[in-house]
Amino acid sequence: MPPKFKRHLNDDDVTGSVKSERRNLLEDDSDEEEDFFLGPSGPRFGPRNEKIKHVQNQVDEVIDVMQENITKVIERGERLDELQDKSESLSDNATAFSNRSKQLRRQMWWRGCKIKAIMALVAVILLLVIIILIVVKYRT
Secondary structure, eight states, rough: OOOOOOOOOOOOOOOOIIHHHHHHHHHHSOOOOEEETTEEOOOOOOOHHHHHHHHHHHHHEEEEEEEHHHHHHHHHHHHHHHHHHHHHHHHHHHHHHHHHHHHHHHHHHHHHHHHHHHHHHHHHHOOOOOOOOHHHHHHO
16 A cells, blocks of 8 residues: 655645745846846837736736646545545445454354254253153053
8 A cells, every 4th residue: 555645735835935936037127227138128118018918917827727726636635535544444344344244143153053952952852751751651
């Protein structure tokens, strides 16, 4: 049986770190510096900026959906662990019930055998008493 690993992650653990990373990576520099590769930065408005905002919004939506999916997968894993524990418990109970029922069946069989033996003994004793009475009555 493989070892069981419990997953105990809060939503803050998953979403908080991702949001802080996103903020750190996507922060806009406030000062107008010259980029080494791209040259001086241009104005931050116009159709290009709106496209970037639109793409950023789409990325944010995808990130939110993925975070929800990860949360659901973690919850599903926890439910599967609980279900596995319950099924193992049920299997153990079924095995114990089976063993106890076999033991009880043997006890009842022996009890039945004892009762039959006692009844046969009583019948033999009664037959002997009757035979002895008949023999004694005819001898006299």
